[in-house]
Amino acid sequence: xxxxxxxxxxxxxxxxxxxxxxxxxxxxxxxxxxxxxxxxxxxxxxxxxxxxxxxxxxxxxxxxxxxxxxxxxxxxxxxxxxxxxxxxxxxxxxxxxxxxxxxxxxxxxxxxxxxxxxxxxxxxxxxxxxxxxxxxx
Amino acid sequence: xxxxxxxxxxxxxxxxxxxxxxxxxxxxxxxxxxxxxxxxxxxxxxxxxxxxxxxxxxxxxxxxxxxxxxxxxxxxxxxxxxxxxxxxxxxxxxxxxxxxxxxxxxxxxxxxxxxxx
Numbered sequence: 001x002x003x004x005x006x007x008x009x010x011x012x013x014x015x016x017x018x019x020x021x022x023x024x025x026x027x028x029x030x031x032x033x034x035x036x037x038x039x040x041x042x043x044x045x046x047x048x049x050x051x052x053x054x055x056x057x058x059x060x061x062x063x064x065x066x067x068x069x070x071x072x073x074x075x076x077x078x079x080x081x082x083x084x085x086x087x088x089x090x091x092x093x094x095x096x097x098x099x100x101x102x103x104x105x106x107x108x109x110x111x112x113x114x115x116x117x118x119x120x121x122x123x124x125x126x127x128x129x130x131x132x133x134x135x136x137x
Numbered sequence: 138x139x140x141x142x143x144x145x146x147x148x149x150x151x152x153x154x155x156x157x158x159x160x161x162x163x164x165x166x167x168x169x170x171x172x173x174x175x176x177x178x179x180x181x182x183x184x185x186x187x188x189x190x191x192x193x194x195x196x197x198x199x200x201x202x203x204x205x206x207x208x209x210x211x212x213x214x215x216x217x218x219x220x221x222x223x224x225x226x227x228x229x230x231x232x233x234x235x236x237x238x239x240x241x242x243x244x245x246x247x248x249x250x251x252x253x254x
Contacts, residue, residue: 051159
């Protein structure tokens with residue numbers, strides 16, 4: 001079964017994504033701490049797309065889908081904005097970010113630490129960011 | 138997210154209530170900036186009612202580490218729940234930012250830092 005939500009590209013929609021993910025993840029035996037980390041990773045990718053690919057234009061939309069197969073959760077974030085390939089992005093070190101006084105970049109470090117695999121695909125003119133997380137911790 | 142600020146002796150306390158994400162981080166950043174402009178040197182962040190944090194919220198703290206050291210401003214976070222603490226921990230920030238359990242410990246840590254100077 002695929003769970004799906006469509007949100008407008010506004011920062012305030014991030015709360016809706018989190019509530020949606022929490023509701024779906026409640027069906028699985030995952031500790032609250034790990035569940036929260038997965039929600040954080042999803043929030044980070046959606047925030048990145050909303051802010052950088054859509055400049056918070058509320059007329060634009062993104063779709064988030066969650067499904068599970070053989071104990072692996074698949075998160076798909078689908079949009080039509082500028083492509084940002086997170087899987088090819090070289091994550092700076094946390095020390096470098098602190099030294100540069102940059103608040104950004106931390107989100108992508110989190111996503112890469114939390115998720116097992118990230119891929120970017122083009123599908124019928126849409127960007128699809130797929131992230132995978134094993135339910136076997 | 139709601140912020141409450143008040144002074145207790147020499148400590149300036151900022152209590153965070155709610156979720157600190159891309160839509161609310163700027164509000165906290167402005168509040169910290171205001172406190173610094175007022176000349177506050179001992180900032181305590183009450184995280185007991187902080188239910189969620191993502192990178193923009195974390196960035197509010199990390200982006201100021203060097204400035205605070207230079208300007209002798211002490212900053213301590215206390216009362217975090219496990220979920221929020223774990224986001225700091227997975228980044229290794231539990232070793233870089235002063236995070237303690239209680240307000241009393243936070244005050245003690247600041248007093249220790251002040252005595253060292």
